[in-house]
Amino acid sequence: YEALGYGYGPGIGEGYDRTILILSRASGVPVAANALAYGASLAKGNLKEIAKTEFEKANKAGLKDILKGLTKDSKKASDSDEEVAAPPKEVVTGSISGIDIMDLEDAVKALWKEKIYAESGMGCTGPIVLVNEDKVAKATEILAKVGFVAKEGDPC
Structure with missing residues (x-):
């Protein structure tokens, strides 16, 4: 209440x-x-x-x-159909937000392709990709490169 x-x-x-x-x-x-x-x-x-x-x-x-x-690039739809095996499971307490719910599983697969274990989840403010704390920066960089999250922008 x-x-x-x-x-x-x-x-x-x-x-x-x-x-x-x-x-x-x-x-x-x-x-x-x-x-x-x-x-x-x-x-x-x-x-x-x-x-x-x-x-x-x-x-x-x-x-x-x-x-x-600041906006993300359009990703290729054909990438989502590809089968990708998950890397070995590890503790995932780092989170990456800003990914559209419809792209969440594809974002996880994009990280798996790069040998980064990831899981999808729901945070307080929306969908998140969970990765190991030590790999958040690298995972964010990869997701930006393939168009799932916004790249760093110049605010001025």
């Missing part, structure tokens, strides 16, 4: 025409009341117009070019 908070959101994105806030099943009456008040203040404050103006400014400043450098 969530007794404190304002729910989740708002979801803000370029071209969004609606203000969406989310309550979880665990949200109690105080959270629901706060979420309604918060939603009303967003409407009164003209969130949609402010977001539109801010996205226009950000795009003029080069936001889209920055984002292009």
